[in-house]
Amino acid sequence: MSLSDAGEKLYQELLKTTNASPEGLKKVFFQEDLAAFASDAAGSVAELMSLVAELSQAMLFRTSKLGGRLCWSIRPQSAAKAIKALNADEQTVYTYVEEAHEKGIWIKDVKKRTNINPTVVQKAMAKLESSRLVKSVKNVRNPAQKTYILFHLSPSEDVTGGSFFDAGDLDESLIEELSNLIIFHVRQQSWVDQKSKRPRRDLTPLSDDDEDDDHRHRTNAVHGKKRKLGASQHDTIDIEDSIPAPSRSALLHKEIQNDPVTAIVYPAYTRTYPTTASIHNFITTTDAIRATKAETLTVSEIQDIINVLVWDDKLEQVGTGGYRTVRGVNFRPPGFPTDEPEGEDGEGWAGNALTQAPCGRCPVFDLCHDSGPINAGSCTYFSEWLGDSLD
Amino acid sequence: MLCLAPASSCACPLTLLEQIFSTLAEYGRLTLQTLAQHMGVAPRRLRHAIGLLLEQQLVLRYAPEDGSPGFYSVDWRNAYGIVRQDNIIDLVKDRHGEGAGKLVGNILQLGSACVGDLVRAVENTKAPNHISETNGNSHEPSHPSYFADITTVSQVHAALRVLLRSGLVVKVTSRSYVAPTDLQEELEDIVKNAQFPDGKISGPKKQAEFKAAVNNLKRQWREADSYSDAKDLASRGSGVGPNKRLKLNGALTNGHAYGAESDDSGPRLSNELIVRVNHSRCALALRSQRLQQLAKRVLGPVTAAVYGALLRALESKCRNVRDDEIYETEEDEEAAQPIANVGEVAEILDPTIDLTSSIKGLGADENLANGAGKKRKKDRDDYADIGIKREDQSDSDGDQRSRGLTSYRDRSKRLTHIQAHLCILEEHFYTFCSRVRAHGGQNEWRVNFPTVTQKVILAELDTTISARFGKVSLRIVRMLREKGRLDEKQLSSRVMMRIKEVRSILTQLQFHGYMEAQELPKDNSRQPSRTIFLWFIDDARIQSSILQQTYKAMTRTIQRIEFERKEFQPVIAKADRSDVKNQEQNKLEMAEKQMLRDWREREERLWSQVSRMDDIVALLRDFSKKDVSLLS
Structure with a gap:
């Protein structure tokens, strides 16, 4: 079936406009728009109506409603040809999938809305799929629901879950890389590195001290803590022998000297700390991540990562919208283990006095009772904590 | 429960005291007669024991004026204070020197002590101390004497005066033994009888008048009970006036100022004055310590030191952690916080700390402004590297005229540096302090204690959660704290984790009572599959549950000490024998020494x-106004 000249001309005009518009095939035309396009071919409304009817018949027009008014959008000719080959049920199913655009539609919804026998819908969908008119996609929000969209469309972010999803699955390594990259960037921008405060001729040399290696430095700090713990235990061995405590200011000076964090802060209110937008800019312009991936990253996705980093105590907000790294947080060079291992024996735990005490970690804490089977005297965790060998 | 354990450990040999205490704890307020009945002991025997408990500040007493029998009740706060002893002593040592710490330790051990006794203790220890130093312990030449730097009577008086003035130690008066609620009632009765003879205090106008009168009398009482140099000095030395301030400053900065006035001319306190440690004041000081710690973690030790100085400057102006005022809004509350100016901070701050090296740009600035010789500049840089400002000797041999100018300039530069640090504290997300603009002056600062304290509390909860359940759980908890109630799907997308992982963490947290789920059925059938579960956390609840757990853990730890003591009983007993004591090195065998050490x-x-x-208890219970479980 061939179109009338007027119809063909209108279709070509609309196709041009549609291709030019950013909405693509979603571009809709109201009656006035159509009248404007076809002003020479169809002077009256009746003439226009017949044109529209012709194009609709040829499946080149799709009718929908927007804001209570009828409107039309066009289909590509190839699609129109394929649709015409379908039977009525299949056509109905196709229009529903088409209407759902990039969001896709759950097959159960199609069944419900079309009021067609479910098995027929199932069959129709299978046919549409095999003739490459629709395709099924995985919806991250509801992975169990079979969702269909038109074959030539790519699913929207709502369906795919955005840049952090790879084929419907969370791309954890990407998130981690990005987090690390953000920390690196913000760290560079928000603190000034200075040479180790510890002078060369210091009284307490640490042999494995290496200020260039941030990671080593961090483990150093942990060791230092342990060493201190050991020392204080040693002190308590003979209480009478304890030497008088050094004065407060001496302690403070020592503290300042041995501070493992070498970064110093910028004066307040003088610096514009990186914002989400600037971090996004850095991430997308650097070649640290794949270009195709970088293109799809949006500012709000970067904001999501930043939020997580804030909750993880890696970044903190300064002023309105600026971020800096939490003091002591450092960039982890690629290839290093993900995080400081949480000590298997519980020794490396940060935490507070409660969680370090045997009771704070006791699995039978709620059962512990003065005259019960478990009490302070019979507690094995205490013995362990006090360094008894269990036999 | 917790209070019983320390109380029993402190009054250990005196089992009668322990019994009285636990009976009172169990039954609440009792008269002497009913107490005797409950215990099955003659009241006559109890009288003395109760006196001891009163002296130790463990029991409160209420004696009506009309001669009816008095009531006794437990002073929970002071009983808890026993486990805080070590922390308080450390605090005082840190601020006022070793000797003052020992002094406070003495007062704490006795509960309350009169000045005469404390003085005598020093006098007595002086003599035997010399003997023991000549006898044994020769391997430790600098063996600290009992009062490390308090050896003379006037030093005791000086130290006590400093402590009294700081409020850490207060006078004991007859009112100290009465429970605050009783005091309040007594107060109201007095006011009613004196100013409102018709007994009508109900109208809005009358009520306001009545409240004002009550507060007025309360203030009078408080003033009468509080220490002042004018009233409580028995004898005065020569130079009390300008000299006094100088001494106070010296004591605050390095705590070793007592030696300076070793002559016996200093003013003395009356020997009959009874003093005790003021626990609520100590809580205030401990709070400052805690805030400073947090500042150190997030902004480094130098800035934290500046913050500590600000807090101490404010402390003297604060009333107790909880004051009586009730504020309408948060702004009112903030406006009511005390203010300190930079000058006061500078006076308290340790002058040897280099303020410039920890902020970008400050150090360089100073060098430019100095314009001194090249060598000196280099010199200074070297020391700035290690965070210590060298005490400049070159200044002293400069000519006298320019020195005045230099010191003036140094001071103003120092104030600028302190301000820079305070700005950093203000800029931080925690808003450690804030500049007061209402007063026009640029350099006045205040700390909004309620909000900062709340943030510290949350940080403590976070630490506990992260230590117990790992970092990922913490992420979820903090996210929910910020966002409110969310269902699984929103939750997992915000924390960027797989829904399955999130689910297991949520269940774990819920099991341990850290997290709650709200059920929101989609229809009337209330099937779980047709229900939305919104997850949320309740910080107040977590706080109280962690507090309870901490209580229990403390009790168990104290009980464990008793258990361990029994295990080591033989060797402890031997070491305590009069012929072995002080000569453990010679008289004990190798294995025994090892055991004793163990x-x-x-x-x-x-x-x-x-x-x-x-x-933790101090933070979760005493620093915030919200918890009133131990209000006394």
Whole structure:
């Protein structure tokens, strides 16, 4: 079936406009728009109506409603040809999938809305799929629901879950890389590195001290803590022998000297700390991540990562919208283990006095009772904590 | 429960005291007669014991004026204070020197002590101390004497005066033994009888008048009970006026100022004056310590030191952690916080700390402004590297005229540096302090204690959660704290984790009572599959549950000490024998020495753990106004 000249001309005009518009095939035309396009071919409304009817018949027009008014959008000719080959049920199913655009539609919804026998819908969908008119996609929000969209469309972010999803699955390594990259960037921008405060001729040399290696430095700090713990235990061995405590200011000076964090802060209110937008800019312009991936990253996705980093105590907000790294947080060079291992024996735990005490970690804490089977005297965790060998 | 354990350990040999205390704890307020009945002991025998408990500040007493029998009740706060002893002593040592710490330790051990006794203790220890130093312990030449730097009577008086003035130690008056609620009632009765003879205090106008009158009388009482140099000095030395301020400053900065006035001319306190440690004041000081710690973690030690100085400057102006005022809005409350100016901070701050090296740009600035010779500049840089400002000797041999100018300039530069640090504190997300603009002056600062304290509390909860359940759980908890109630799907997308992982963490947290789920059925059938579960956390609840757990853990730790003591009983008993004491090195065998050392190590370790857990209790219970479980 061939179109009338007027119809063909209108279709070509609309196709041009549609291709030019950013909405693509979603571009809709109201009656006035159509009248404007076809002003020479169809002077009256009746003439226009017949044109529209012709194009609709040829499946080149799709009718929908927007804001209570009828409107039309066009289909590509190839699609129109394929649709015409379908039977009525299949056509109905196709229009529903088409209407759902990039969001896709759950097959159960199609069944419900079309009021067609479910098995027929199932069959129709299978046919549409095999003739490459629709395709099924995985919806991250509801992975169990079979969702269909038109074959030539790519699913929207709502369906795919955005840049952090790879084929419907969370791309954890990407998130981690990005987090690390953000920390690196913000760290560079928000603190000034200075040479180790510890002078060369210091009284307490640490042999494995290496200020260039941030990671080593961090483990150093942990060791230092342990060493201190050991020392204080040693002190308590003979209480009478304890030497008088050094004065407060001496302690403070020592503290300042041995501070493992070498970064110093910028004066307040003088610096514009990186914002989400600037971090996004850095991430997308650097070649640290794949270009195709970088293109799809949006500012709000970067904001999501930043939020997580804030909750993880890696970044903190300064002023309105600026971020800096939490003091002591450092960039982890690629290839290093993900995080400081949480000590298997519980020794490396940060935490507070409660969680370090045997009771704070006791699995039978709620059962512990003065005259019960478990009490302070019979507690094995205490013995362990006090360094008894269990036999 | 927790209070019983320390109370019993402190009154250990006096089992009668322990019994009285636990009976009172169990039954609440009792008269002497009913107490005797409950215990099955003659009231006559109880009288003395109760006197001791009163002296130790463990029991409160209420005696009506009309001669009816008095009531006794437990003073929970002071009883708890026993486990805080170590922390308080450390605090005082840190601020006012070793000797003052020992002095406070003495007062704490006795509960309350009169000045005469404290003085005598020093006098007595002086003599035997010399003997023991000549006898044994020769391997430790600098063996600290009982009062490390307080050896003369006037030093005791000076130290006590400093403590009294700081409020850490207060006078004991007859009112100190009465429970605050009783005091309040008594107060109201007096006011009613004196100013409102018709007994009508109900109208809005009358009520306001009545309240004002009550507060007025309360203030009078408070003033009468509080220490002042004018009233409480028995004798005065020569130079009380300008000299006094100088001494105070010296004591604050380095705590070793007592030696300076070793002559016996200093003013003295009356020997009959009874003093005790003021626990609520100590809570205030401990709070400052805690805030400073947090500042150190997030902004480094130098800035934290500046913050500490600001807090101490404010402390003297604060009333107790909880004051009586009730504020309408948060702004009112903030406006009511005390203010300190930079000058006061500078006076308290340790002058040897280099303020410039920890902020970008400050150090360079100074060098430019100095314009001094090249060598000196280099010199200074070297020391700035290690964070210590060298005490400049070159200044002293400069000519006298320019020195005045230099010191003036140095001071103003120092104030600028302190301001820079305070700005950093203000800029931080926690808003550690804030500049007061209402007063026009640029350099006045205040700390909004309620909000900062709340943030510290949340940080403590976070630490606990992260230590127990790992970082990922913490992420979820903090996210929910910020966002409110969310269902699984929103939750997992925000924390960027797989829904399955999130689910298991949520269940774990819910099991341990850290998290709650709200059910929101989609229809009337209330099937779980047709229900939305919104997850949320309740910080107040977590706070109280962690507090309870801490109490229990502390109790267990203290009980464990008793258990360990029994294990080591033989060797402890031997070491305590009069012929062995002080000569452990010679009289004990190798194995016994090892055992003794082992026991001491264990005891020390357990007690220090108790003290550290007390830090948590102090934070969760005493620093915020919200918890009133131990209000007394």
